[in-house]
Amino acid sequence: MAEAFVFDAVRTPRGRGKSDGSLHDVQPIQLLTSVLRELRDRNELDTALVDDVIMGCVTPIGEQGADIARTAALEAGYAESVAGVQLNRFCSSGLEAINMAAAYVMSGQVDAIVAGGVESMSRVPMGSDGGALFMNPQIVARHNIVPQGISADLIATKYGYSRQDVDRFAAESYRRATVSQQEGRFYKTLVPIKDEIGVTVLDRDEGVRPDTTAESLSKLKPAFEAMGQMGLDALALLKYAQYDRINHVHHAGNSSQIVDGAAGVLIGSRTFGEQAGLKPRARIKAFAIVGSEPTIMLTGPLPATRKVLKRAGMQISDIDLFEVNEAFAAVPLLFMDEFGVDHSKLNVNGGAIALGHPLGATGAVISATLIDELERSNKQFGLSTLCIGGGMGIATIFERVN
Numbered sequence: 001m002a003e004a005f006v007f008d009a010v011r012t013p014r015g016r017g018k019s020d021g022s023l024h025d026v027q028p029i030q031l032l033t034s035v036l037r038e039l040r041d042r043n044e045l046d047t048a049l050v051d052d053v054i055m056g057c058v059t060p061i062g063e064q065g066a067d068i069a070r071t072a073a074l075e076a077g078y079a080e081s082v083a084g085v086q087l088n089r090f091c092s093s094g095l096e097a098i099n100m101a102a103a104y105v106m107s108g109q110v111d112a113i114v115a116g117g118v119e120s121m122s123r124v125p126m127g128s129d130g131g132a133l134f135m136n137p138q139i140v141a142r143h144n145i146v147p148q149g150i151s152a153d154l155i156a157t158k159y160g161y162s163r164q165d166v167d168r169f170a171a172e173s174y175r176r177a178t179v180s181q182q183e184g185r186f187y188k189t190l191v192p193i194k195d196e197i198g199v200t201v202l203d204r205d206e207g208v209r210p211d212t213t214a215e216s217l218s219k220l221k222p223a224f225e226a227m228g229q230m231g232l233d234a235l236a237l238l239k240y241a242q243y244d245r246i247n248h249v250h251h252a253g254n255s256s257q258i259v260d261g262a263a264g265v266l267i268g269s270r271t272f273g274e275q276a277g278l279k280p281r282a283r284i285k286a287f288a289i290v291g292s293e294p295t296i297m298l299t300g301p302l303p304a305t306r307k308v309l310k311r312a313g314m315q316i317s318d319i320d321l322f323e324v325n326e327a328f329a330a331v332p333l334l335f336m337d338e339f340g341v342d343h344s345k346l347n348v349n350g351g352a353i354a355l356g357h358p359l360g361a362t363g364a365v366i367s368a369t370l371i372d373e374l375e376r377s378n379k380q381f382g383l384s385t386l387c388i389g390g391g392m393g394i395a396t397i398f399e400r401v402n
Helices: 028-042 068-075 093-107 137-143 148-159 163-182 225-239 270-276 301-312 330-339 362-376
Strands: 005-011 052-056 083-087 112-120 200-202 259-268 282-291 321-324 381-388 392-400
Touching: 005 028, 005 270, 005 362, 028 068, 028 112, 028 259, 052 068, 052 093, 068 083, 083 093, 093 112, 093 259, 093 282, 093 362, 093 392, 112 362, 148 225, 148 330, 163 330, 259 270, 259 362, 282 301, 301 330, 301 381, 301 392, 321 330, 321 362, 362 381, 362 392
Parallel strands: 052 083, 052 112, 321 381
Antiparallel strands: 005 259, 005 282, 112 259, 282 392, 381 392
């Protein structure tokens, strides 16, 4: 089986996903086109060597519909021979795109793919595409489907995470993101977004708040308690009857930020690298996807990590750095407790709580950050993992090769 390598990775800044966010006036196609052009230009890439563009997008309607991946390849000036496809595996879509690209390359049927994702959450609101999983009353009732915030609070209840625990974790995410931004750790991968006349619109992640502390977070009210009191707590507790109530500890300050952004990762075979004159930065060693219990929903990174480690013939102690998507603070807290991972190895540059979670792009964003950090800290193995709506998990192991 052929090997799949990462040759480069770029991303946009993450802009606040509201009408007053800096990227609100930038269409998602512009975000994605900027990423593709940057990959081409800074690598002097002959795009005719690229077979396909695979892009995750969680709400692929309106401006993000009609196969935005192919549209972006055309708009970015790639060779007409470059195909494009968009996919949706909820929050893991960007990493799923990477894994799919790796599988194509490993099969020997494809030489090079740009994989990643895009999400303009300020222009195409989350959930606006509907879907039976969340909107069909019979399906919701039959499978005890509740909003992810209640699932996160259910994790906190089941595993004993207090409000202080999740706020302390969130405050540390903000502190790390602030340090990383101030030290310029993101700029190897980050491409500023500019307007039509070349004026910079945004050149840094917009959600970083240096003054955030556990004390300031403690003043925020739980975001999902009122929703739970409307019957959704009771729906979850039908499956988790051993608990009298759900302890609501998550709020806007210890949950992932809604943002706009895009990312792209250039993946190819060794032969492609030789043809393009590029040196690989990392090898995609193994990847895994799992289904998990859909009510608590967000525990999928645990079985996905076990599966990918087994597939790679590795132990958790073999992994030097981890990127665990901070959908909610309880998710990485559970990961660290389950695997005995020290916080010094996990999300060392902050995570989605401080930096944002552009749904379809996040898996590619955190993987790019991971590869950058493996190089900066001279480490060898890194693991990216995300929880996924509907009860799933995904994980990928990267190995630095230079």
